[in-house]
Amino acid sequence: AQTVTQSQPEMSVQEAETVTLSCTYDTSENNYYLFWYKQPPSRQMILVIRQEAYKQQNATENRFSVNFQKAAKSFSLKISDSQLGDTAMYFCAFIYGNQGGKLIFGQGTELSVKP
Amino acid sequence: DTAVSQTPKYLVTQMGNDKSIKCEQNLGHDTMYWYKQDSKKFLKIMFSYNNKELIINETVPNRFSPKSPDKAHLNLHINSLELGDSAVYFCASSHGVSYGYTFGSGTRLTVV
Numbered sequence: 001a002q003t004v005t006q007s008q009p010e011m012s013v014q015e016a017e018t019v020t021l022s023c024t025y026d027t028s029e030n031n032y033y034l035f036w037y038k039q040p041p042s043r044q045m046i047l048v049i050r051q052e053a054y055k056q057q058n059a060t061e062n063r064f065s066v067n068f069q070k071a072a073k074s075f076s077l078k079i080s081d082s083q084l085g086d087t088a089m090y091f092c093a094f095i096y097g098n099q100g101g102k103l104i105f106g107q108g109t110e111l112s113v114k115p
Numbered sequence: 116d117t118a119v120s121q122t123p124k125y126l127v128t129q130m131g132n133d134k135s136i137k138c139e140q141n142l143g144h145d146t147m148y149w150y151k152q153d154s155k156k157f158l159k160i161m162f163s164y165n166n167k168e169l170i171i172n173e174t175v176p177n178r179f180s181p182k183s184p185d186k187a188h189l190n191l192h193i194n195s196l197e198l199g200d201s202a203v204y205f206c207a208s209s210h211g212v213s214y215g216y217t218f219g220s221g222t223r224l225t226v227v
Contacts, residue, residue: 033212033213033215035215037215042220043220044220045207047215047217050214050215089156091158093215095212095215096212097212101212102148102160102163102171103148103207103216104160105159107155107157108157
């Protein structure tokens, strides 16, 4: 069975600093996709970044980047120049298979950005 | 235009009642989902439909029944509501697994 683990229930960071959120996963699949979703207090689920397992290059989206270590089954999210609007719950998620595969979420990390 | 829209956003109802949550997507996606987010914010899949066909049915009580009249709509009907059904229910859609899901804004269901 596939599992996703986020070991940091809560984190905080000062505005403009950098923070890294951890995620590990367990799977026997070779081709899969990993995602980070953000859930601000508005409750909306927002896709932050995605990574294809067959690509060695780490994905980057503006201030957000990942450190994907396939052998270690690790997928951390780095947020640079943190902004107050980054305050949210962050979920790591995993999916494999074809059409209709289910997205499996970690427990989430609640990030607070302090002024 | 909202890509995945759910109604209602909030639902407060008494134990024993029957209620429905509606979901519509205008993205042309073939697959739609229902997820439940519990009080600890954990998200778990309930159902998945691909082109109106049920393809994922997790361990969910029979009181929950999804219905997909066409591939743009996936509704969730809940019979005999219980206190433990209180949660946020998210609808989502996808076009293949590689792009992740697009989520609706969620429905907060409170059973009193």
